[in-house]
Amino acid sequence: MATAGQANAAKRRLAPSYDFAVRGGRLLFEGIDLASLAVKHGSPLFVFSERMVIENVESVKRALQARFRKSRIFYATKAGSNLSILRTIRQQGVGAEVSSEGDIFMSLVAGFSPHDIVFNGPAKSDRELAISSKLGLYSVNLDSVDELERIHAICKRDGRVARIAFRIRPDVGAGTKIIQTGTSTSKFGIGLSEAVEAYAQAANFRDHLKVVGIHAHVGSQNTSVESWRDFVRKLAKLTARLKGEINLNLQHLNIGGGVPAVHVTDSQNQPTPPFMKAVPSDDEIASAVADALSEEEMHDIEVVAEPGRRIVAGAALLLTKVISKKESGGQNWVYVDAGFNTLPSAPMPWYFHMVPVTKAGERAESPYRVAGPLCDNKDVFHDQHGEDEGNPTLPEHRMLPKGLHPGDYLALLDVGAYNMDIQNSFNERLMAGGVLIGRYGRPTVMRRRQKYENLLAYEPHQRKLAERVARRMNHG
Numbered sequence: 001m002a003t004a005g006q007a008n009a010a011k012r013r014l015a016p017s018y019d020f021a022v023r024g025g026r027l028l029f030e031g032i033d034l035a036s037l038a039v040k041h042g043s044p045l046f047v048f049s050e051r052m053v054i055e056n057v058e059s060v061k062r063a064l065q066a067r068f069r070k071s072r073i074f075y076a077t078k079a080g081s082n083l084s085i086l087r088t089i090r091q092q093g094v095g096a097e098v099s100s101e102g103d104i105f106m107s108l109v110a111g112f113s114p115h116d117i118v119f120n121g122p123a124k125s126d127r128e129l130a131i132s133s134k135l136g137l138y139s140v141n142l143d144s145v146d147e148l149e150r151i152h153a154i155c156k157r158d159g160r161v162a163r164i165a166f167r168i169r170p171d172v173g174a175g176t177k178i179i180q181t182g183t184s185t186s187k188f189g190i191g192l193s194e195a196v197e198a199y200a201q202a203a204n205f206r207d208h209l210k211v212v213g214i215h216a217h218v219g220s221q222n223t224s225v226e227s228w229r230d231f232v233r234k235l236a237k238l239t240a241r242l243k244g245e246i247n248l249n250l251q252h253l254n255i256g257g258g259v260p261a262v263h264v265t266d267s268q269n270q271p272t273p274p275f276m277k278a279v280p281s282d283d284e285i286a287s288a289v290a291d292a293l294s295e296e297e298m299h300d301i302e303v304v305a306e307p308g309r310r311i312v313a314g315a316a317l318l319l320t321k322v323i324s325k326k327e328s329g330g331q332n333w334v335y336v337d338a339g340f341n342t343l344p345s346a347p348m349p350w351y352f353h354m355v356p357v358t359k360a361g362e363r364a365e366s367p368y369r370v371a372g373p374l375c376d377n378k379d380v381f382h383d384q385h386g387e388d389e390g391n392p393t394l395p396e397h398r399m400l401p402k403g404l405h406p407g408d409y410l411a412l413l414d415v416g417a418y419n420m421d422i423q424n425s426f427n428e429r430l431m432a433g434g435v436l437i438g439r440y441g442r443p444t445v446m447r448r449r450q451k452y453e454n455l456l457a458y459e460p461h462q463r464k465l466a467e468r469v470a471r472r473m474n475h476g
Helices: 004-014 034-041 050-065 083-090 101-109 126-135 145-158 192-203 225-246 282-295 309-315 384-389 452-456 463-475
Strands: 020-023 026-029 045-049 071-076 095-098 117-119 139-142 162-169 209-215 252-254 302-305 316-328 331-336 354-356 366-371 398-400 409-413 433-437 443-447
Touching: 026 034, 034 045, 034 316, 034 409, 034 433, 045 050, 045 309, 045 443, 050 071, 050 083, 050 282, 050 302, 050 309, 050 433, 083 095, 083 101, 083 443, 095 101, 101 117, 101 126, 117 126, 126 139, 126 145, 126 162, 139 145, 139 209, 139 252, 145 162, 145 192, 145 209, 162 192, 162 225, 192 209, 192 225, 209 225, 225 252, 225 282, 309 316, 354 398, 452 463
Parallel strands: 045 433, 071 095, 071 302, 095 117, 117 139, 139 162, 162 209, 209 252, 252 302, 331 366
Antiparallel strands: 020 026, 045 316, 316 331, 316 409, 354 409, 366 398, 433 443
């Protein structure tokens, strides 16, 4: 059994950003025994910390409020739209950034006011534009002149006025090559050379449209401070042109999302993707934005940000159970019950640090190949394609305690963004549930684990058969 000193050292090794403790060889998170949670609620299991979500929101808010006279945050709901998360974020005075009518629905259910919702997306339907104008959203960020003409026609037909902005494609790359949305080849927004004409047309529709802002988003996990400075500088120059050439005064400048999340890495488990290292702070990014706006003497414009991954990625972990092990080809393998059906980001490849849950406190000095349960060769936690090509971006092995056996539990860190929403039932595996540890330390179910019957939820006339077969499987 580990001594108190060994346990504290283990906690530092595990992840300093997480509130971990080790007791009796078991890992506690926010004071809660993780293995007990997995036994009670099933594995795999997402576990979120409400405290960490709140701290992440407050960090971004402080960075903006320290540098801008007026600023607002709209959480990118696509990063995680569970009601418990949305309600926690709304209570911090943050709005919602949405990209579909389903997102609007979830945001309204979570209690957001329509005026606290920004609507993005490259292909808004007439129905979505009508809903947006009817509700009176804070801003509908139009992706094209086609959307401009359609929302004007809808508002004219219905006798309404909608608040609009354009999403601009500034031709600036983000710090990661995985997700680039602001370059000239991106599908999003309108180019800088087209922008003045588009805004001029919008200004002519002032009877039913109020032009309120300008928007850009150049990519997720943008770790380049220069990228932030460059694209905001271009937005600021365009905003000044609009005022000088067509007498259009914009109320807000929306810098989009992409504020990077810090991911746990260590020196043992290498390599890891470069965009998970040397991540600039919220303050560094806010300072770069402020510098760019100061060049154009824009001190009074409201600065809007749409962080998503930054808010929730580092606020959750995934519990997974070791199902089997083997020694093959001179390597030790362990197979866990979470694959890319549960962590769809993993094959990108994205790195999720692993820590032991039931052998916590023991030194992680044994190399393992870790694989998921799916009948698919890509369902592994190493970069198989990169290894075949001689340039892997993920560790070939995960360093974990010696003697892992079926029934042991592991935790994968920094999984809070996207994964719980985009997990699926590939191989007909049941989707994971989720637990939220409240700010006062009480765990509650935020998402129920899928049941066998749910696999037939969209098959017509199969409910009774599904229930009968499920009973047979559950009770023998």
